[in-house]
Amino acid sequence: MKNTVSKILCAALAVPMAVACYSLEDEQYAELSPITFNDVSSTIDVMTGEELVYDRLEVTSELPVTYEWAYGPKKTTSATSEYDMQSMEVISDKPDIQYTFTRIGQYILRLKVDNGESIEFKYFTLNVNSGVDEGLLILNNDDAGNGALTFIKKRTEDEITSEAQEIFDDIYSTINPNAIALQNVTDMFMSSYEMKGITYSQFLISTNDDQGRIFKLDPKTLELYLINSMKPEFGTYCENISGLVSSAVAYYGYLRGGDKSVYRYDMQGDFIGKMNFTKDYGEAERMKTLVFSTNATGKINRVGVNYNADNIFRLLNAKEYSWALDGYTIVNLASARMQSKTYILFRSKADPTHYEVRRVGSEFKSASIYNDNIAFDIENLKMDENSIMVNSKNSQDVYYTFDNAVYRWGLTTAPASSPVIRLPEGEEICDMTTNYTYNPDDTESETLLYIATYNPSRASEKKGSVYVYDIATQTLQKSYEGICDRPVRLMYKYRIS
Numbered sequence: 001m002k003n004t005v006s007k008i009l010c011a012a013l014a015v016p017m018a019v020a021c022y023s024l025e026d027e028q029y030a031e032l033s034p035i036t037f038n039d040v041s042s043t044i045d046v047m048t049g050e051e052l053v054y055d056r057l058e059v060t061s062e063l064p065v066t067y068e069w070a071y072g073p074k075k076t077t078s079a080t081s082e083y084d085m086q087s088m089e090v091i092s093d094k095p096d097i098q099y100t101f102t103r104i105g106q107y108i109l110r111l112k113v114d115n116g117e118s119i120e121f122k123y124f125t126l127n128v129n130s131g132v133d134e135g136l137l138i139l140n141n142d143d144a145g146n147g148a149l150t151f152i153k154k155r156t157e158d159e160i161t162s163e164a165q166e167i168f169d170d171i172y173s174t175i176n177p178n179a180i181a182l183q184n185v186t187d188m189f190m191s192s193y194e195m196k197g198i199t200y201s202q203f204l205i206s207t208n209d210d211q212g213r214i215f216k217l218d219p220k221t222l223e224l225y226l227i228n229s230m231k232p233e234f235g236t237y238c239e240n241i242s243g244l245v246s247s248a249v250a251y252y253g254y255l256r257g258g259d260k261s262v263y264r265y266d267m268q269g270d271f272i273g274k275m276n277f278t279k280d281y282g283e284a285e286r287m288k289t290l291v292f293s294t295n296a297t298g299k300i301n302r303v304g305v306n307y308n309a310d311n312i313f314r315l316l317n318a319k320e321y322s323w324a325l326d327g328y329t330i331v332n333l334a335s336a337r338m339q340s341k342t343y344i345l346f347r348s349k350a351d352p353t354h355y356e357v358r359r360v361g362s363e364f365k366s367a368s369i370y371n372d373n374i375a376f377d378i379e380n381l382k383m384d385e386n387s388i389m390v391n392s393k394n395s396q397d398v399y400y401t402f403d404n405a406v407y408r409w410g411l412t413t414a415p416a417s418s419p420v421i422r423l424p425e426g427e428e429i430c431d432m433t434t435n436y437t438y439n440p441d442d443t444e445s446e447t448l449l450y451i452a453t454y455n456p457s458r459a460s461e462k463k464g465s466v467y468v469y470d471i472a473t474q475t476l477q478k479s480y481e482g483i484c485d486r487p488v489r490l491m492y493k494y495r496i497s
Contacts, residue, residue, distance in 0.1 A: 035113050035120040036060045044109060045127045045156045051100045057122070059095065063115040067095050071109045071126055073497060076194060083108055083123045101128040104220045105497040127495070130221045132171060134495045138452055139188045139205065140464055142485040147182030147207065148172065149222075150484040151493075152466070167483060172205075172217075176224045183209035188489050189241035189253060190219055191267065191302070192438045192496050200251060201496045202267045204241055208258065212237030216270065219496050228270060230257070241265070242289040243304015245316075254304040256287040262306055262315075281306075281313040281322050290335040290342055291391065291436070292362045298440040301340075303362055307333070309385075312344065314364045321364050328356065332383060334398040335362045336411060337391035337446075343372075343411040345383070353377050357412070376414040382407055383415045388432045392446040392471050399449060399471075401429045406451065406474075420474045423467065427453035430464070430487040434471065437494035445494070447471055452487035466490070 038058040046052040059065060069092040072085035085108050091099045109126035112119065127133065136152040151171035155164065168174055172182060185207050192201040203219035212231035217224055230237050240256040255263040255272065260283035262275045284306040293300045305314050309329045313322040328346035335342040340362045348354040354377050358370040387400045397408040404427055405419035423429060431452045437445040449469040456463060460482035468478040 032117040033061060033063045033115055035065065035115055035118050037120070037122055041157055042123070043125045043127065043157065045129055045158070046101060048101060048104050048128050048130060052097050054097045057095075057111070059113055061113070061115045061118075063117065065113050065115045067093050068112040068114075069093075069097050069099070069109065070112070071107045073105065074108050083110070085110075101126075104128050104130045104133070106495055107497075132175070132222050132493070133220065135493055136450060136466065137171075137188065137491045137493050138464065138466060138484045138487050139185050139489040139491075140484040140487045141185055145184045146485075147185035148485065149182065149185075149188075149205070150464075152480060152483075167480070169484070171222055172215075172224075175222050179224045180213070180215075180227065182215070183207055185488055186237065186239050187241050188491055190491065190493065191244045191246075191253060192219070192494075193244065193246040193251075199497055200246070200267070202253075204253075204265070206238035206241055206255070208237040208239075212258075214238055214255075214265070214272075219493075226270060228265075228272060230255075230263075230272060234263070234272070234274060235259070236261070238263070240287040242287045244289075244302045254287065254306070256284050256306065260284050262287075275315060280320075281311040282308045284308065284313075286385070288333065288389075290362050292335045292337055292340055292342075293393070293440060294340060295338060300438055300440055301362065303335075303364065305333075305364060312364075316364070323360060323364075323370075325356070325358065325370075331355070331381075331385060332387050332389065332400075334389040334400070334409065334411065335391060336396070336398075337393045338396075341411075345415070347381075351377075353379055355381065355414070372412060374412060374414075378414060378417075381415065382417055382419075383409070388429070390432050390434060390449065392434050392449075394446055394471055399432070401432055401451075404429055404453075406432070406449070406469075421449075421451075421469055423451065423453060424455075426455045426457050427465065427467075428455065430454050431490040433490045433492055435492045435494075437492070438496075439494070442494075448477065449474075450490055450492065452490040454486045458482055 040056050070088045070090045072088040075084035075086045107126040109124040111122040134154040138150040141147050148170035149172040151168040153166040187206045190203045201219045203217040205215040207213050211229040214228040216226045236257040236259040238255045239258050243254045245252050251267045253265050255265050262284050264273045264275055285308040287306050290303045311322050311324045325346045327349050331345040331347050333344040342360050342362045344358050346356045357374040359372040382402045387402055390399045397410050400407055404423045406421035407416045407419050409415045433450050434446045435448045449471050451467045453465050462482045462484055464484035464487045465481040470477050
């Protein structure tokens with residue numbers, strides 16, 4: 001038996017020895033017929049309801065090939081690659097697609113090419129457009145209170161090549177010609193969040209018209225969906241809209257009334273309720289949306305806070321939170337973009353040249369707990385209660401307005417004494433924003449700073465303008481002068497899938 005085992009082992013050892021003498025590398029294998037593609041853009045744009053005939057891709061193969069085009073929504077949870085889809089539908093076996101898409105949104109488009117020996121895949125980002133999917137919105141009023149929603153459309157690659165640029169004086173009335181007109185507009189707000197693979201989104205415009213109307217639009221098409229009115233029930237109107245609370249059981253934003261009370265707008269039920277918790281903290285003279293995220297999760301948070309000269313206050317999960325500093329008034333506050341930290345600038349009541357900066361968590365869940373006490377004295381602070389604060393994931397600083405200029409604040413130091421951007425003479429800054437998107441993976445977002453201005457001495461009929469600056473270099477990239485009336489709010493309308 002022992003001898004038998006030895007013979008088996010010898011035979012087994014002979015195999016690798018033979019391989020060593022007759023290397024497998026010496027074997028001749030037939031090469032599979034390859035498939036190659038030409039270099040084309042990774043993005044395809046098509047209008048909803050129009051047939052897509054895509055003839056830019058060239059497939060090279062010595063053997064005949066078959067085509068399989070399929071598309072589906074991008075998988076956002078548990079994705080193993082950037083091309084993972086939640087579901088996939090095969091739509092064409094033709095080289096140029098020839099298919100009509102009926103659902104607006106952004107999708108993954110996949111091409112599978114097979115020549116019998118090789119199989120190759122090609123992936124695209126497919127934008128099925130409504131025509132108002134992405135761009136800059138300027139909410140504005142003329143001297144008589146007639147409101148408008150001016151829209152500077154983001155250009156497709158074809159439009160950039162042809163140097164085309166669409167600007168709509170009032171996209172609201174263009175899309176909704178028979179709807180109630182906008183009067184005395186006060187604010188606008190767009191929200192978007194995802195729950196279990198479903199995207200929920202809203203777009204609101206508030207007014208101080210005869211009914212205190214709040215217009216709800218479809219954020220993908222800007223078609224009017226419904227109208228709510230505040231004056232009949234509450235005797236006031238909405239001055240500001242801020243924040244977003246979204247979960248499996250709640251989806252609402254905050255309204256600051258013209259009466260300086262705080263209201264809650266239910267985004268799904270579309271009803272408004274007054275929040276009476278503010279009585280202990282004074283009137284809501286101001287309202288702010290703090291935008292921040294963390295490197296760990298990438299999730300973008302939008303927290304709404306109310307404040308006045310003495311208190312910052314918030315209601316969360318039926319619990320009240322407030323922040324104050326004895327002997328000081330609140331000048332302004334801003335959140336760090338990539339950290340859950342908010343910095344509050346206080347001014348001493350006893351000595352108006354003395355200031356202190358205190359830090360709290362941006363969720364505002366730990367009442368009256370401060371960190372990072374920073375104190376300094378300055379005669380002429382280049383910041384006040386009206387300074388507009390804007391942060392960006394591409395900068396650790398916050399950009400803010402003062403007079404007709406823009407400054408940078410490092411948050412843990414005293415505000416700057418000299419500006420990084422100065423607007424042309426006569427331009428009054430009305431609002432400021434970045435090309436913010438809700439997608440944390442969007443590498444092109446928050447790279448541009450948009451500044452809306454008003455110049456009463458401008459010779460043109462419309463005296464509102466927008467100046468576009470590169471955040472990294474603070475250099476002017478583009479200006480749109482005299483395109484609207486007095487700006488009220490500026491917003492980058494990002495694409496919603």
